[in-house]
Amino acid sequence: MTDHGSPNERGPLARAVLGPLSWLEDRTGIGAFIAPIMTHRVPPSAKWFYVFGSATLMFFSLQIVTGICLATLYAPSASNAYQNLVHIDTQVPFGWMLRALHGWSSNAMVAMMILHMVQVFLHATYKFPREMTWMVGVLLCLLTLALAFTGQVLRWDQDAYWGIGIGAAIADRIPFVGNWARGLLLGGPIISGETLSRFFALHVFVLPGITIALVGLHLVLVLRHGISEMPKAGEPVDPATYREAYEKRIHKEGVPFWPDAAKRDMVFCGLALLALVAIALLAGPMGPNGIPDPTDIETNPRPDLPFLWIFGLVSLIPPASETAVMLIAPGVLILGLVLLPLFGNAGERAPSRRPFMVLGVVLAATTVGILTWEGAKSPWSPVMDAWSSMPTPIEYVEDRGPLELQGAVVVQNAQCRNCHELGGEGGKRGPALDDVATRLSYDQLIRQVQQGGGNMPAFGKNLTSAETEAVVRFLLTMHPANEPVSSPPGALLPIPPQAAERR
């Protein structure tokens, strides 16, 4: 590519073009830099399986371009963000298309990234000498998810609100520094305008910066170690001889990346891009879905697709194991993925010789699939008519005093039942309330009802103090006969003076 001959031997036109080009080449060496990259030899077996990485990169580039355009239109102000998006959708020419592309391309990038990771995992490409490539890849995976999450928050609609709620609940559970981590995430104790500014800075400066740097590193490593061959059963990786053998084979059989392998990437990326545009045209931009209103439970907010499974999980697990599932499990999983190549960087690569790894992928895919479905469907969405159609279980009506019975009515009327089960019936969004008195005291119950928390709306403004008192009195009766209560049974707590004063 650097060899264009002497410009003087060509016609005036060619000279006008090539002259400056060769000047540029002479002074910068860009061509000399790119040429080996384009022509480096790749194994001939590198076929369609290898396109996902390029597709991920392509969608990331698209994210940068559309993201920069959006950043010129978007203002991270809590009071205006919503109207701002509506404005982009309705007033800015093709603004809606820009938002649709950015939103769907984010999902597409996650999808391609996952396919890429699964392929690399199944083919054990992470083995010697490509361990670092994989580790950087895992970091890139986390960054991509973080970008998707922070991006969804910038919509600042109900979905975003619920999303951060769970994020905050996870941060809260970190031992010792939980409160601090929550503050760091939210920019204060509660979800507010500070939170939005924070997520904007993360989404637009911090995360993309790190991601671009790591993508560069990832590519440098890919070039350094060469593209791996399709695994063959019975040809294990031996760190002592692998490099030499690879070099030899590549020299003999390898084909130049450009155009032999690149053409597949380009065909695939082109088709994926077309699909993306079609989806963006058909589905339009994502959200914004209603102004965030923590007390509006008539709607059915949910997070974006890549995170649905987490929410499905959170709504299914028993409260006692929440810390384990929400905090420890992801930590272990991420650490396991990062360290994976250190534990097995030699040996067979072929999936047929690594049945447990294949099983692991199948299991993980099934789990995430089911959880996503759960998150999208039943347990996550409140049961909208539970409050009026699911009778308070008779055993919870019997032996209750008048105020407690009123509390049972409040549970129905305030639609607690839409999210909480009583006697096995009701929404599964929050924990079942059948034995809540064994877990929470009077004060904690009051706080939970008034201030909400986790994923529960605050009812402080919607319930009178008398209704709050009634519902908490009722909840205090919710314990199995043989199990102790958080606050002493029967002992009537004094009417809290502040409850009366609130009026």
Place this chain on the structure above:
Amino acid sequence: MRATLLLATCGALLAGCGGGALPPGSVEAAPPEAPGLDTAEGVAAFYANACSGCHGADGWHGAARPLADPLWWRTMPDEQIVEATAVGLGRLMPGFSKDAKGGPYIAYAGLDRDDVATFVKGLRKRWETGGEPAPAGSAVRLGDASMGGELFSAHCASCHVEGSRDSVLNPFYLANVTDQGLWSAVVFGRPDLGKAPSSLSPDEIADVVAFMASRRPSWASQGAVEPPLPTSPDPDTTRETSP
């Protein structure tokens, strides 16, 4: 061949993303498809969907008063029941018609008053059985509170010990209940929870109810007045117990 397969997978994956784009509001509490409120099945279905949550699966043993009580049906005229069902009663009993007011959450706010009337007729057919109406009549009367206090000590305090969880003088309890609710509780009792209809005379009942109402705390004096509620289309959420 493999390429097409891969492409199909990716297409499916991308299409699958469509699930996340459904407007969340699309799952809405649809107004009940009432299968004819003039049929027994229609009445049963609407009762199960709209009332059973608070008034009990079969009209008994609910958190709120039983609606299957024959004595109650014999005593209460349709208009009064229709009014309560259509508009609501206090803050805890939601209204189910377009005229519904207040309450933390508005129920269906969709039925016409005529529908409500048809529904109530159906309920009456289902639950009213022969016999005498309660002597106290159907209209809430408030008598002499100080007389009521003495009657309360004599006839009620043994079961409803003040300061206990069974108290009916608990300020929070009184703040949540309407005079109509107090009055019904005395006149019809809660047969399903072991409380028989009162044997007091209509005048005595009026006195006892007046006494209980007089113990309603001053901070709840305006009945069910609350700051404007976000879900209420009507900024004026004050309302009387009964027309």
